Amino acid sequence: MRRYSAFAIAREAARYHQGWERAWASPEPKRAYDVIIVGAGGHGLATAFYLGKNFGITNVAVIEKGWLGGGNTGRNTTIIRSNYLQDPSAAIYEKARSLYETMSQDLNYNVMFSPRGVLMLAQTEHEVRGYTRTAHANALQGVKTEFVGPERVKEIVPIINIDGPRYPVLGALWQARAGTARHDAVAWGYARACSDMGMDIIQKCEVTGVNTENGAVTGVETTRGTIGCKKLGVVVAGHSSVLAEMAGFRLPMESVALQALVSEPIKPCMDCVVMANTVHGYMSQSDKGEMVIGGGTDGYNNYTQRGSFHHIEETVRALVETFPMISRLKMLRQWGGIVDVTGDRSPIISKAPVEGMFFNCGWGTGGFKAIPGSGWGFAELMARGYSPLTAEFGLNRFREGRFIDESVAAGVAH
């Protein structure tokens, strides 16, 4: 793999950039692999990457129905934070956050991780207590956060309205080392690194069936033929239930639409991410200058990647109230993705009821931030059969009633 650098760009510039090679290969599928990962989104590609990097497993295919990074990886609001309440969540998200810090260098691909800080507003006394609790939990989890007062909030985000008549800002949970990254680049960077390790990334290849023998997985049927494998990792946010059904079981989840929108680009006016859970909305500014806005999920099962407009209205209302200046910005584009939401709204990273088959799903509305941690842990689970990062996220927790409930501290978990 040719390294990317300013020097490489200068060298290529001299010949009109005719010499750049492909970022990733586009091979035909082989007959079999040691490991097949279904789903070339961030989580799937990260899993493949750490299988290779941490465990030397490189006879890997990542197969993708559409184009890599085209699912929720490419349609989220790119928030990265780890200020979660429950230990298992804090562990995996903090691992992810720390991997994001060095991802550009690790992958030699600038994913533009921008540790600009995330503020989660407390706008009721109840929320103040909730975030104070999170701050105490974080202190013991090795996650650096603090609860700050309204004046400090105003200092960090001057465009905020801290004394709205209905929900004045009473404070916020501040994670200075949280931030955003360029979502597409995360998928592309991992894809390039995986391809460089000799892994096959096979796009436009849809899985149509799961092959098993004696209760153990042997491979998958795809639109490009049968592909064998010893282990199968399914990382297909939104469509996890569909894959589970192919393998003959149900998952504790429902697929619903999550919408987001961006404004037209403006000059920098906001240097961090703000999440307002009481009024239900969050906002940051992309490097391009667009205000990136999201809210809660739609209510019904939906596979269309479209949502209902009143949710957009709700979100925009919330943010106009929180940031009055955006009233005179314009919505440039709205879109939706399909997220799979589990019984406790925390992910499932688990062995499946079929031997050799593993599921990584249920990230709901907040999967992007977890990508490297999820890949790291899932790779370990697939390679070794156990990972401390994923141990608590098993499927068995629903039967036991052992939930990982983050809504405890905040209604929305993005």
Place this chain on the structure above:
Amino acid sequence: MLILECPNCGVMADETELSAGGEAHLKRFGPGSSDEEFEGYLFHRANPKGVHFERWRHANGCGKWFHAARCTNTLEVFATYTAQTSTVPDTVIAAIKAKRPDWSHET
């Protein structure tokens, strides 16, 4: 922005009048059921990409619950029907089959 006919009051109700209640026709398991049965009842959802039987409440209308047969992939509504039934009425199944001949109802 869905529109569903509330079979209780006959109104073509806008989604803003409705609240969704998830999969319909779940069989409740209480004390005495096995762990597996109870887990299935509480958590395992059909979540199909296709025909889905689901619960809705005309919350900002007549307040009544009803059931809908709806495609989660096209959002087509095949039928709405009473919530006071534990099985899918034959007429609803027929309405779906009229539109989707290849579809079969798994119970």
Place this chain on the structure above:
Amino acid sequence: MSTRLASGGRLIDRHTTRTFTFNGKRLSGHDGDTLASALLANGQTLMGRSFKYHRPRGVVASGAEEPNALMGIGEGGRFEPNQRATTTEIFDGLTAKTQNHWPSLDFDVGAVNAMVPRLLPAGFYYKTFMFPRPFWKHVFEPVIRKSAGLGAAPKDRDADRYEHFYAHVDLLVAGGGIAGLQAALRAGQAGLRVLLVEQTAHWGGRAPVDGVEIGGKPAEEWINDTLQALEGMENVCIRTRSMASGVYDHGYALVYERLTDHAPEMGGPRHRLWRVRAGQIITATGAIERPLSFAGNDIPGVMLASALRDYVVNWGISPGDRTVIVTNNDDAYRTALVLHEAGLAVPAIVDARPSATGDLPQAAREAGIRVLTGTGIAEVKGRKSVTGVVLCAQAGEGAATDEIACEAVAMSGGWSPVVHLWSHCGGKLIWDAERSHFRPDAARAPTGHDGKPFVITAGAASGAETAGDVLADAKTAAGAAADALGRSLPDLDAAGTNDPHEEPMAPVWIMPQGAGPAKRMKMWLDYQNDVKVSDVRLAAQEGYESVEHTKRYTTLGMATDQGKLSNINGLATLAGALNAEIPAVGTTTFRPPYTPISMGAIAGEARDATFQPLRRTPIHDYHEDQGAYMEPVGHWRRPYTYPKTGESHAESVHREVLATRNSLGLLDASTLGKILVKGPDAGKFLDMLYTNMMSTLKPGKCRYGLMCNENGFLMDDGVVARLDEDTFLVHTTSGGAEHTHAHMEDWLQCEWWDWKVHTVNITEQFAQIAVVGPNARKLLEKMGGDMDLSAEALPFMGWAEGRIGGFDARVFRISFSGELSYEIAIPASQGRAFWDAALEAGGTWDITPYGTEALHIMRAEKGFIMIGDETDGTVIPQDLGLNWAISKKKEDYMGKRAQARSHMTDPTRWKLVGLETTDGSTLPDGAYCIAAGTNANNQRNVQGRVTSTYHSPTLGRGIAMGLVLNGPDRMGDIVEFNKVDGGTVAAKIVDPVFFDKDGEKQNV
């Protein structure tokens, strides 16, 4: 330089003068001018800077598709960035500022980016800025952010207001060109309820500009006749300056009406967002002309041929003395003819096709205009404005064959139907190879709730080209819409048109076709985002083969025009680079809105005090008058405390607690949920709903109950009173009433529908006022009435009805404070009067209204749990020592099965205890109880947490409740709680009841 012609301009009123400022300079125009036309009339061709290279930009289009001429309009609370000059109508006092440059539009330091474009190809930032690591955050990113962005951020609060409308119609027609007018007219004649909307201020679209004749009359006359007919129909509503911005599922659509943007002095709402529900939608949205890709096609002065024609015909603008036309189709010849007619020079028409034999080229030749076929533009000369073009053979690599001096270039690469609205909700497209565009595939239309198509395209939006085809297609569309709605249309012939014969266009995606890398780096696809042919080819070369990859890697089509001009050219370039067919490459997804709509319009009236509905208790005004510090509880606002002048909140809470404990307090508990549960099976139903046995409750008595969800977790608690054999009154937590009532109805309607139970949420029918403290009984007795409130007649956990003072009252002898306490339900209309009467009568005992914080403290002193504090959705009653409230006799209740799961019965679950710091301080809210060691993820082990913590005014020290591992078995143990600063606090595990353990104060 552009200027105003001496005559012409069908949209402007030359008798009027409107003055505005542009970058501080005072300029003038006429009524009917857009900002773009007025600027051109004033010779101002430079109108902005591009996003990435800060290249000089002139206006390229004349409508909503404009990517370049974006400006900040207005000042202060009316400033708005990124407004298109082409869709901004001028008015007296308009102020416009150009964007994305420093220090000035003419001299922009950022333009150095343009000097080194070779160093900044597509995606360059993914390949660099990685070392040293901290530099991204502190150096590179800030520089990139500053150079990116477009307009300035608004600073002030929006001075305007916005509103929403609803419309339910049979047919929404989007677009008021001749297709939309025709469709609306026919649908209107058939009696359909029609809403016809047009995004501009004018009806008729392009037809009048293109010299169309309909039924032997000029288009303008036909348009006026049609409008007159439509205005006469009561079933038709027509609106200009109203854009159908999006089509959503099941026939929902948004229309964005700009009411006062063109005339701020009118007052009223600025924008109106129409929420339309339509049986059928006809999209008569026209087509947009495509640019051609030749070197220097971004230099100010290069415009779309149709736009240039618009400026001449509609606004009487001369784009410059000499305009070269470059085209691959006949339509652009209209521009040449229009210029010629206006007396302006057209030195040449450069036509990439080998021959041009249609009626229009013939007419051009007859007018004496030189037509050069098989020719392309090798390069446009000029920097901030066009000075000339170098011609070449289209078939070659760009060797100069001629050079022509000119001030403007009118280009046409063919037309693309506007398919956005069609596509928003899943309508599919088909590639029309003959016309080289994607058009709606009528066989794969968006479908509605009934599975049937609900969007139909009409006119140019369908791919129709001539006026005759447009009208015929619109007629068909109206017929199809009527059919779908079960109506029929009278069969009328569409009026005849005068369309000239046009020869087919020829696809030209790059000019000349053999252009090398150096030229490709100067061919702009996306003007605003500076994406060039070379960038798309680079993306393909690097494996970003999917059209979505290419879009994201290069940012093609991601600018504020969302690729209206660039999409098809970009796709074709990508297909060329991949050696694939264009339809195989596919399109990116079309998402709403069609053009950006204001956030203000989306939010509507909801802001500040009207942001959300406000629920007011009958006593709300009193709290506000007293200056209470209020906190939101659901949509209610409750007094947190009533500070007196000079008092801090902590001080007033302290005072309220002591006054209540020592004498008499008064609480507005009206927000408490009240649900009536009635029927022969009411007792049986409540037995399922509560963990306790409610069916055994005697009329006249109250019982505290716990409600769990099916998952076993505690969801609500409250006091249930049995009113009579068949009737229970269920009290829920504040804010919990709606949820609990819905929960009840869910189970009654969907699971136990044969049970005879009726529920009513009567929360707002009653004010509920708690009279609390040792003097509570004395107060009520003083107020008079007919009730015996003695301990014997109305003991603890009893209730009675009667009159207190002059009020009908239902009195519950319950206590959340541990004091002698009466909660009195009064009809809502009398609530405030009762409150005032109690206050007056209570003066004797220094009656003190108290807020939620005092309430919380007093309940904590008594060890009572609070839903939301002791519970958080993961806590079961067994965790809280509430086993006494869980019936052992009942076979079933909601949550019982769940509570039998292994984790729920795990003896190591944390359990409720009281906590007292060893130093008397108040434990930090949310602190965790630390255990030895760390877990596998290197997190500190914990063994519990604080759930409620207060300074107790009654006891004069900190008290807390918490959940602790084996807590109830560890009374007296000292455990450590963490502080956020890293320190710890030691606390002793104690009984959670801190005050009056034997209940002596309440049982009097």
